[in-house]
Amino acid sequence: MPDADNVITIQALHKAFGGHQVLRGVSLEVPRATSLAVMGGSGTGKSVLLKHIVRLMDPDEGVIWVHGRRIDVLSLSELDALRLRIGFLFQGGALFDSMTVTENMDFMLRHHTSMTEEARLDRIMEALAWVNLQPAAGQFPAQLSGGQKKRIALARAIILEPDILLCDEPTTGLDPVSVRTVSELLVRLRAERDMTIVTITHDLLCAEITADAAVFLHEGRVLARGTIAQLKAHEHPELRLFFG
Amino acid sequence: MVFPQLHTFFEHAGRLATFAGKFFAQVWRRPFEGRELICQLDETGTKSLVLVLVTGCAIGIVLSMQSRGTLARFGAEAVLPSMLALSVIKEIGPVITSLVLAGRLGAGIAAELGSMRVTEQIDALEVAALQPFRYLVVTRVLACIVMFPLMTIACDIVALGGGYIEASLSSDLDYRLFADQAFSSLRLSDLLFSTSKTAVFGFIVGLTSCSLGYNVRGGTREVGQAAMQAVVVSSLLVLLADVLMVRIDLILFGS
Ligand SMILES: Nc1ncnc2c1ncn2[C@@H]1O[C@H](COP(=O)(O)OP(=O)(O)O)[C@@H](O)[C@H]1O
Ligand SMILES: [Mg+2]
Numbered sequence: 001m002p003d004a005d006n007v008i009t010i011q012a013l014h015k016a017f018g019g020h021q022v023l024r025g026v027s028l029e030v031p032r033a034t035s036l037a038v039m040g041g042s043g044t045g046k047s048v049l050l051k052h053i054v055r056l057m058d059p060d061e062g063v064i065w066v067h068g069r070r071i072d073v074l075s076l077s078e079l080d081a082l083r084l085r086i087g088f089l090f091q092g093g094a095l096f097d098s099m100t101v102t103e104n105m106d107f108m109l110r111h112h113t114s115m116t117e118e119a120r121l122d123r124i125m126e127a128l129a130w131v132n133l134q135p136a137a138g139q140f141p142a143q144l145s146g147g148q149k150k151r152i153a154l155a156r157a158i159i160l161e162p163d164i165l166l167c168d169e170p171t172t173g174l175d176p177v178s179v180r181t182v183s184e185l186l187v188r189l190r191a192e193r194d195m196t197i198v199t200i201t202h203d204l205l206c207a208e209i210t211a212d213a214a215v216f217l218h219e220g221r222v223l224a225r226g227t228i229a230q231l232k233a234h235e236h237p238e239l240r241l242f243f244g
Numbered sequence: 245m246v247f248p249q250l251h252t253f254f255e256h257a258g259r260l261a262t263f264a265g266k267f268f269a270q271v272w273r274r275p276f277e278g279r280e281l282i283c284q285l286d287e288t289g290t291k292s293l294v295l296v297l298v299t300g301c302a303i304g305i306v307l308s309m310q311s312r313g314t315l316a317r318f319g320a321e322a323v324l325p326s327m328l329a330l331s332v333i334k335e336i337g338p339v340i341t342s343l344v345l346a347g348r349l350g351a352g353i354a355a356e357l358g359s360m361r362v363t364e365q366i367d368a369l370e371v372a373a374l375q376p377f378r379y380l381v382v383t384r385v386l387a388c389i390v391m392f393p394l395m396t397i398a399c400d401i402v403a404l405g406g407g408y409i410e411a412s413l414s415s416d417l418d419y420r421l422f423a424d425q426a427f428s429s430l431r432l433s434d435l436l437f438s439t440s441k442t443a444v445f446g447f448i449v450g451l452t453s454c455s456l457g458y459n460v461r462g463g464t465r466e467v468g469q470a471a472m473q474a475v476v477v478s479s480l481l482v483l484l485a486d487v488l489m490v491r492i493d494l495i496l497f498g499s
Contacts, residue, residue: 054371080373094368108372160372 004068007032007164007196008053013062015048022048024220025062035190035197037207037228040217041242046200047091049217050166053198054086055079066164084112087157091168091200093149095141101128101152102137105159112160127155130185147174151182158189165189167199171206183209204228204243216242256477263455267385270378277383284387292348292395299344300399303336304328304406312414322425328407329426334438337400339486342392342445346478350453353384354474357457358467366458381458385450392446393439400439433497441489445482452478 003009008030015023022045030036038046051057052064055071064071066082074082096104102124109120128134131151141149150170157165170186171179183206189195190210201207207214208228216224216231218238224231232243308328315321357380360366369376408422453474460470 051367056367056370083371083373086371088368088371090364090368092363094364096365096368097363108374111374112372 003029005031006065007067008198009065010049010053011063013049013052013064014060015045015052015057016060022220023059023062026217026220026222028215028222028225030196030198032196033190033194034212035186035199035210037211037214038198038200038217039202039207039214039231039242040223041238042202044217045220046217047168050088050168050198050200053166054083054088084160085162085164087160087162087165089150089154089157089165089167089170091172093141093153095149095153095156097141100138100140101133101144104141104152105156108156108159123159127159128152130158131155132181147178150174151178154182154185158195161193163193163195165195165197167197167201169200169202171201171203176205179203179205180209182206186210259459260452260455263381263458264451266377267382267451270375271382271386273378277379280379281383281386284383285390288349288387288391289394291352292345292391293398295344295348296341296395296399297402299340300337300402301406303340303399304332304403304408305410307331307336307403308407308410312411324411325407325422325425326429329404329430330434332403332407333400333430334434335490337403338396338438338442338445339482341396341399342442342449342482342486343479345388345392345395345446346449346482347475349388350449350474350478351471353450353453354457355467355471357381357384357454358460358470359464361458361460362463362467377458381454384454385447388446388450389443390446392442392449396439396442431497437493437497441486441493444485444489448481448485449478452481 006029008028010026010028013023013026014021026045026049028036038049040046048057052059053066053071058072067085069078069082071079071082095101096107099107102121105124105127106120109115109123113120115123125134125137128137131154133148133151133155136144136148136152141152144152150173154167154170157167165186167186171182174182186197186199187210190197197210199206199210211228213226214228214231215222216234216239224234224236224239226234231239234240308324311327312321312324315324315327357366360380366376366380369379404426408417408419411417411422412419456470456474456477457467460466
């Protein structure tokens with residue numbers, strides 16, 4: 001059984017894709033209202049790991065608890081209820097490109113709340129204000145820059161006010177100013193809304209601003225864990241290479 | 245190297261069967277995505293109407309031109325209207341419409357869902373508990389089921405119109421006489437059965453294209469491939485289903 005203080009507990013996760021073993025026994029815990037950075041070279045299975053937490057993928061072996069419940073035994077409606085408490089920021093944003101920015105968010109609110117149209121619009125504008133992109137409200141995703149897409153996707157991920165936020169490379173491809181903006185946003189989300197946050201990142205600046213703790217994945221295992229400072233001082237050659 | 249191909253064939257067939265099962269399990273579930281369904285009906289109709297009308301008109305004209313010469317050799321020119329009506333309504337209208345739509349809509353559906361898959365939009369729907377299968381697949385398949393018969397009727401009408409125009413240009417033919425003759429040999433069951441069988445074709449095209457798009461793995465290249473496969477596979481399945489349906493028609497209603 002997982003520790004009751006942990007919002008997410010992952011135990012000995014294994015996952016292979018047709019003979020290619022990606023995860024070889026990853027275990028980690030994320031305490032409530034903390035921020036964990038998941039670091040590691042590309043192709044080490046970071047995105048795969050994150051997708052398991054919302055059951056976009058099922059593990060070959062291993063167990064995951066979220067909010068104290070084993071997610072592999074949930075019924076479909078229980079799973080949906082749990083998913084509504086989790087915001088997920090995809091690596092590429094995954095904005096619905098047939099909809100405007102406002103519709104992207106309104107779509108979620110319309111389906112999952114009984115808010116009036118005005119209330120929904122207020123909520124959307126509030127979320128856009130968080131990411132400082134109110135002027136983009138009427139635009140389509142194709143009209144936005146990469147960094148703007150990421151920020152809109154973040155706004156969409158928090159529109160239902162989840163208590164867990166999973167971010168897949170929120171700052172990759174952003175300019176240094178945006179990196180700081182988005183990172184500080186994550187810090188505020190945790191401070192003001194008590195969110196539990198897991199962030200995949202290569203970005204040392206982002207990790208240093210946002211994370212209380214970090215794990216370093218290598219060849220499908222957790223190679224090291226600790227604070228960012230501890231990982232930076234780690235003597236393993238892989239980490240030294242990574243932190244250069 | 246026949247075995248890998250055979251393997252892929254069964255893999256696809258299995259996927260399609262799973263997809264069909266899922267469709268029938270989900271189509272009854274609430275809440276209905278009424279708004280998206282209307283959107284899809286609108287889009288399907290707008291995309292295909294002009295194409296279907298042009299095709300129908302051309303077929304009517306050509307059929308009329310070619311048949312007249314042939315019929316004249318047997319001194320049977322008078323049966324031209326009946327022959328036109330029978331062949332257009334019983335077979336050519338439904339099948340040509342369905343094949344044209346398989347090309348127009350099948351490729352579009354597979355490409356759209358495929359690119360939503362590779363850009364993780366389908367995953368995003370899934371984790372937001374927005375039921376992507378019901379939202380994307382059920383609505384599109386239903387739209388095809390509704391639109392194929394409607395488009396077939398449109399095609400039938402313009403094909404007969406085209407046939408009449410062609411016939412009236414080469415001989416003085418009153419439209420009332422033409423219509424009288426055209427419909428005298430046609431039974432209501434002919435019209436109903438052959439038009440409603442296109443609902444089945446719509447189901448086939450919708451389901452096949454959705455399945456190929458929804459199950460894309462990889463990137464842009466695979467999306468293009470899925471679009472191409474959607475056209476080829478759904479056209480073949482439509483033709484296959486047509487053979488079966490004609491057989492059923494003969495058994496149920498006789499020749
Ligand atoms: N759906 C999938 N099917 C097959 N292989 C996959 C799938 N998703 C990821 N992989 C493979 O798993 C490995 C890790 O991918 P990923 O988690 O995206 O890496 P990253 O750490 O850069 O996020 C890669 O080799 C990738 O090819
Ligand atoms: Mg990744």
